[in-house]
Every structure is written in C-alpha cells, then in structure tokens.
Amino acid sequence: xxxxxxLLIAATLAAAGTPLTLPATAADAKKLVFLxxxxxxxxxxxxSKRFLERAAAAGLQVTQLTSPFDPALQAQQLDDAIGQMPxxxxxxxxxxxxxxxxxxRAKAAGIPVFVVISQVDNGEQLVAGSMANDEARSGTLAAxxxxxxxxxxxxxxxxxxxxxxxxxxGIAPKRMAAFTKRLAAEPWIKxxxxxxxxxxxxxxxxxxxxxxxxxxxxxxLDAIYGMNDAMANAIVQAADSAGVELGTxxxxxxxxxxxxxxxxxxxVSEHKQYATLSAPRPVDDAAxxxxxxxxxxxxxxxxxxxxxxxxxxxxxxxxxxxTEACSF
Amino acid sequence: xxxxxxxxxxxxxxAAVVLVLAIxxxxxxxxxxxxxxxxxxxxxxTIGPVALGLGLTMIAREFDISVGxxxxxxxxxxxxxxxxxxxxxALAGIATGVAVGFLQGVLxxxxxxSSISVSLGALITLAGLSYVVTGNQTIxxxxxxxxxxxxxxxxxxxxxxxxxxIGCFAAAGVVVALTRVGAELTATGSDRVAAATAxxxxxxxxxxxxMLSGGLSAASGVFxxxxxxxxxxSGLTDVLVPAISAAIVGGVxxxxxxxxxxxxxxxxxxxxxxxxxxxALGVSPTMQQIIxxxxxxxxxxxxxxxxxxxxxxxxxxxxGAL
Numbered sequence: 325x326x327x328x329x330x331l332l333i334a335a336t337l338a339a340a341g342t343p344l345t346l347p348a349t350a351a352d353a354k355k356l357v358f359l360x361x362x363x364x365x366x367x368x369x370x371x372s373k374r375f376l377e378r379a380a381a382a383g384l385q386v387t388q389l390t391s392p393f394d395p396a397l398q399a400q401q402l403d404d405a406i407g408q409m410p411x412x413x414x415x416x417x418x419x420x421x422x423x424x425x426x427x428x429r430a431k432a433a434g435i436p437v438f439v440v441i442s443q444v445d446n447g448e449q450l451v452a453g454s455m456a457n458d459e460a461r462s463g464t465l466a467a468x469x470x471x472x473x474x475x476x477x478x479x480x481x482x483x484x485x486x487x488x489x490x491x492x493x494g495i496a497p498k499r500m501a502a503f504t505k506r507l508a509a510e511p512w513i514k515x516x517x518x519x520x521x522x523x524x525x526x527x528x529x530x531x532x533x534x535x536x537x538x539x540x541x542x543x544x545l546d547a548i549y550g551m552n553d554a555m556a557n558a559i560v561q562a563a564d565s566a567g568v569e570l571g572t573x574x575x576x577x578x579x580x581x582x583x584x585x586x587x588x589x590x591x592v593s594e595h596k597q598y599a600t601l602s603a604p605r606p607v608d609d610a611a612x613x614x615x616x617x618x619x620x621x622x623x624x625x626x627x628x629x630x631x632x633x634x635x636x637x638x639x640x641x642x643x644x645x646x647t648e649a650c651s652f
Numbered sequence: 653x654x655x656x657x658x659x660x661x662x663x664x665x666x667a668a669v670v671l672v673l674a675i676x677x678x679x680x681x682x683x684x685x686x687x688x689x690x691x692x693x694x695x696x697x698t699i700g701p702v703a704l705g706l707g708l709t710m711i712a713r714e715f716d717i718s719v720g721x722x723x724x725x726x727x728x729x730x731x732x733x734x735x736x737x738x739x740x741x742a743l744a745g746i747a748t749g750v751a752v753g754f755l756q757g758v759l760x761x762x763x764x765x766s767s768i769s770v771s772l773g774a775l776i777t778l779a780g781l782s783y784v785v786t787g788n789q790t791i792x793x794x795x796x797x798x799x800x801x802x803x804x805x806x807x808x809x810x811x812x813x814x815x816x817x818i819g820c821f822a823a824a825g826v827v828v829a830l831t832r833v834g835a836e837l838t839a840t841g842s843d844r845v846a847a848a849t850a851x852x853x854x855x856x857x858x859x860x861x862x863m864l865s866g867g868l869s870a871a872s873g874v875f876x877x878x879x880x881x882x883x884x885x886s887g888l889t890d891v892l893v894p895a896i897s898a899a900i901v902g903g904v905x906x907x908x909x910x911x912x913x914x915x916x917x918x919x920x921x922x923x924x925x926x927x928x929x930x931x932a933l934g935v936s937p938t939m940q941q942i943i944x945x946x947x948x949x950x951x952x953x954x955x956x957x958x959x960x961x962x963x964x965x966x967x968x969x970x971x972g973a974l
Contacts, residue, residue, distance in 0.1 A: 387934035396889030399880055400695050404931035407687035421792045421882035425803050433687065492884055493790035520788060522886070 553588030556581025713908025749870020
C-alpha cells in the first residue's frame with residue numbers, strides 16, 4: 325500500500341473519529357440508550373423529539389439509535405447498547421420475538437429496559453416497564469366507528485375492507501383481531517377484504533385504488549378501515565383520484581382511521597374521513613414515559629404496563645377538543 | 653480493477669478502523685469491551701457468510717443479488733420445518749438455498765443469461781414465496797433452548813453463530829489458497845474463454861459458486877432466524893448492501909478475477925467494527941451511513957488505477973509524496 329493510500333484512508337477514518345470531539349458529559353448523569361424505528365415516521369419522530377426534550381430537561385443523557393423497521397439491525401443495536409452499559413435502555417420493539425434474546429442478555433448484564441410505543445409479548449419478566457396503546461380497544465373502537473357511520477348513513481347491508489399495518493406481527497394483528505371480532509357481531513356487515521400495506525401510505529393508496537376497481541361492478545365498498553391516519557389519508561387521496569364520493573350516505577364510502585394526527589383531523593373536519601381515534605398521542609406519551617423512567621431510576625416503583633392516552637372516537641362532533649393534541 | 657485486491661490491503665483497512673475506533677472508545681469511556689466484541693461478531697455472523705457467497709460469485713464475474721431473499725426464505729423454511737425438529741429445519745433451510753443457487757447457476761450457464769437478470773428474478777420470486785409459505789405471518793421458533801444455545805457467549809466474545817461464520821471463511825480460505833479451485837475461480841472471472849481453453853470447466857465453476865452463495869445465504873438466514881427466534885416473510889434485515897460493501901472493501905474486483913475469502917472476511921469485519929463502534933460512540937445512524945459511504949468512496953479512490961499509476965511513476969522517478 326502506498327503512502328498516498330494510507331493518507332486517504334487515514335483522512336476518512338479521521339472523519340469517522342469525529343465523535344472524539346463530542347462534548348464531555350456530566351459524570352453523574354444517568355445514561356440512556358433509546359432505540360426506535362425511523363424518525364422520519366411522523367409518529368416516531370414526534371415521540372422521539374418530545375422524549376429527548378423531556379429527558380434532557382430531566383438531566384438524562386440519551387443516545388438514540390434508529391432502525392428502518394429492521395428487526396435484526398435493532399437486535400444488533402440492542403447488543404451494542406448493552407455493551408455501553410447504560411443505566412437504562414428505552415426500546416420501541418420493532419419485532420416482539422426478535423428482541424427477546426437480546427432482552428435476556430440485557431437482563432443478564434443487569435441493564436433495565438423500558439418499552440415504549442409497542443409491547444414485547446410475554447416480556448414481563450424481561451422489562452422494567454412498558455408504555456403502550458391498548459391495541460385491542462383501538463381495533464374495537466375503529467369497528468364501532470364504522471358501525472356507527474354505516475347506521476348513520478342508513479345502510480342495511482355493508483361491505484367493509486381494511487388496509488392494515490404490517491400484518492405479520494406487532495400492533496396490526498392485535499388491532500385487526502379486535503376489529504374483526506367486533507364486526508363479526510354485526511351480521512349485516514361483511515368484512516370482504518383485508519390488505520397489508522405495511523404502514524406505508526403509498527402502498528395504502530395503491531391498494532385502495534385496486535379495491536375501488538375490484539368492487540366497482542359490485543356496487544362499491546361501503547367502508548374502509550385505514551389503520552392509522554396516514555394510511556386513511558392515502559385512502560382519501562385514492563378515493564378523490566378515482567372519483568369515489570366520501571361520506572355516510574348511499575353510494576358513498578366511509579373511511580375510519582386511527583392514531584389522530586394533522587391529516588386525520590383535517591380530513592374529519594372536511595367530512596372526508598368519518599372518524600379517527602384519540603390515541604396514541606406521541607407528545608403526551610413521550611412525556612409520560614420520561615416521567616416513569618425518572619421515577620424508576622430514582623428507585624420508585626412503576627407499573628409493569630402503563631396504557632397510553634385514553635382512547636375515544638373522534639368525529640366532527642367532538643373534534644375541537646382534540647385538534648391541538650393531535651396536531652403533529 | 654480493484655487495487656486493493658490482495659489480502660494485506662483489506663487487513664490494513666481493518667486494522668486502521670479498529671485502531672481509530674479503539675482510541676475513540678477509550679477516550680469516550682468504553683462500557684464493556686467483551687460485549688462490544690460480542691456484538692461485532694454477532695453482526696459478522698449475519699453478513700459474513702452472505703458476503704462470502706456473494707464475493708465468490710463476484711470473483712467469478714457474476715452477481716447474485718438474490719442473497720437477501722434467499723436468506724429470508726431459508727429462515728422461514730427452517731422455522732416452519734424446525735418446529736418439530738430444529739436440525740431438520742436447518743437442513744431444509746440450507747437445502748433450499750443450495751437448490752436456489754443451483755437453479756440460478758444452471759440458468760446462467762445453460763441459457764447464457766445475465767446473472768443480474770436471473771438473480772433479480774429470483775429475488776422477487778423468493779420474496780413472494782416467503783409470504784406464501786408463512787401466510788404473511790411472522791413465525792416464532794418455539795425452541796428457546798436452541799435460541800439460547802446459538803447466542804450463548806463462548807469465550808466471552810464468540811457464539812455458535814459467529815464461530816460458524818468464522819469456520820466458513822477458514823474453510824473457504826484454505827480451499828481457495830491451497831487447492832486448484834482458487835486458481836480455477838480466478839481464471840473463470842478473469843478471462844472465461846482463456847480459462848476454458850486451459851481446461852477449466854467454467855460452467856461448473858459458475859454453478860458451484862451460485863450454489864455456495866445460495867447455501868451460505870441460507871445458512872446465515874437459518875442462524876439469524878434461530879438466533880432471533882422468529883422468521884419473517886418481509887426479511888429480518890437488509891443484507892445485500894452490507895454484503896456488497898464488505899466484498900468491495902475486502903478487495904473483490906467488480907470486474908471479476910480478483911479477491912479472496914480472507915479479504916472478504918476483513919471487509920465484513922471492517923463494516924461490523926465500524927457499525928458497532930459507531931453505535932457504541934453514539935453516532936447517529938444517518939451519520940454512520942455517511943461515514944460508511946466515506947470509507948467505500950475512499951477505497952474506490954485509492955483503488956483507482958490511474959491514481960496508482962501516477963504514484964508508481966512518481967516513486968520510480970524518485971519524486972516525493974503527492
């Protein structure tokens with residue numbers, strides 16, 4: 325290898341060594357490693373921003389590592405986090421099963437783990453505490469909203485479709501199971517199709533367009549459940565493009581979302597989306613999480629599971645009280 | 653041509669990365685060296701065998717971009733079959749990968765198709781098959797003992813997974829260096845017509861490297877799924893880009909005919925060390941991407957033939973450093 329080559333490599337590695345110049349932190353500050361999905365996701369980004377703000381205000385030193393919904397990468401990041409020997413690991417589990425082995429290693433290393441946003445199935449013995457949405461109730465309330473809207477539109481029979489988040493595991497199957505169970509109690513409603521959009525609005529828009537084409541000859545769909553407001557908004561856009569009329573009346577399509585955000589609030593106020601749900605709300609949940617974590621680190625007992633913001637159906641009737649809280 | 657194409661140069665890069673990160677970690681305050689090394693080797697266990705298989709196809713002047721889907725499908729097959737017998741599941745998963753590799757190799761050599769188009773088709777087909785065999789569900793492996801045994805530290809920093817990966821590289825390194833297989837592989841990638849004229853059965857070489865690529869990717873997928881106790885049709889990780897990067901940093905020439913298992917191992921370890929080290933330093937993942945890109949870019953620049961020719965000319969003329 326020539327000296328020139330060595331010089332070039334050293335220059336690159338010097339760039340890699342940039343963390344050397346990071347400011348030293350207070351020796352007594354509690355150190356957290358915060359593992360999440362990608363912060364470009366609106367929900368995760370909002371949660372992360374508020375979490376970091378509140379943690380800094382509480383005197384916690386936080387290192388955040390993100391993964392693009394890659395369970396193996398997150399499992400590796402968990403191993404890296406354990407190697408740092410922090411006071412606590414805060415984890416948004418991207419795959420309940422895939423984080424299990426690393427959680428066992430964290431426990432063996434004596435590092436407590438606090439779980440946010442989602443839960444680790446059968447992980448009670450491995451984590452210090454969890455903060456998550458009541459996914460079963462979320463699915464049930466979405467079904468309730470659809471039933472309510474269809475009744476308001478005077479429908480005697482109805483065809484319903486659902487466009488879901490990643491169906492393989494995690495939040496989506498829990499919501500979907502409850503949603504399906506509630507609709508099954510209404511024999512006049514038929515759940516005709518469930519499609520997996522992997523939480524991607526672009527995929528939801530494409531799937532919605534295909535559903536409109538498929539059911540057009542059969543009188544069209546009466547309602548679609550978009551599992552969060554980003555996907556519900558994509559369905560609204562697809563309906564606009566396809567010339568499908570939105571609303572509750574005859575020949576109109578009713579859309580229900582969830583996890584209220586700006587697009588959902590806007591669509592509900594414009595009567596393009598029948599309803600959304602009041603939770604999870606990242607701003608409030610992040611602040612509560614930091615409170616629970618500081619309590620734990622101070623030696624105070626915390627509950628094994630803290631359910632996030634209470635769930636309610638949001639329609640134009642009660643929209644005003646949620647507009648500010650859902651503005652992210 | 654990749655001017656990093658002997659084993660010492662990837663080793664120098666690896667040593668430089670290790671040195672810089674070690675100093676940074678020392679100054680920053682290291683948590684647990686054993687756990688960081690364990691993490692590096694666990695990541696190596698995931699991307700190493702895939703990089704080795706892919707690198708071997710690249711040395712033969714072919715390209716297997718289906719490695720990620722092969723890995724995912726093999727993991728799914730292994731977990732489904734392995735619910736009753738984990739050993740049988742592992743064999744089924746690896747056999748799936750070998751069969752996929754064999755089919756690709758036969759299509760490439762038998763029909764004279766481009767390996768890029770064949771493996772692109774395989775990538776899409778195998779991804780779809782993963783969804784079919786799992787019913788679009790993440791499947792848990794109900795053998796906690798297996799998961800624990802695969803991940804259990806051996807000598808503080810190793811595990812069954814990482815020892816398997818190291819074993820693959822050692823075996824490949826010995827075979828390539830000490831038998832005529834290495835020469836035939838290099839000859840096939842350098843000049844296929846000349847290699848055939850010299851008696852090398854080039855089609856057989858290509859089929860075998862695709863089988864190795866499929867088998868190694870599948871083995872990595874099986875170990876990953878068993879190690880995480882789940883298999884997912886959407887794939888548990890993105891392995892293609894890290895594997896290509898590892899091969900390039902490890903001295904494999906994109907034009908074929910150059911590279912070695914030892915170099916690929918160094919390339920994979922360089923990436924794993926960078927990844928784990930930067931995580932330990934708390935560098936954001938986006939900055940990590942930029943740093944990794946910087947390393948790759950530097951390797952590409954340093955390997956540039958024109959730059960090397962200029963340097964050689966200057967040194968031969970008794971000139972100083974640039």
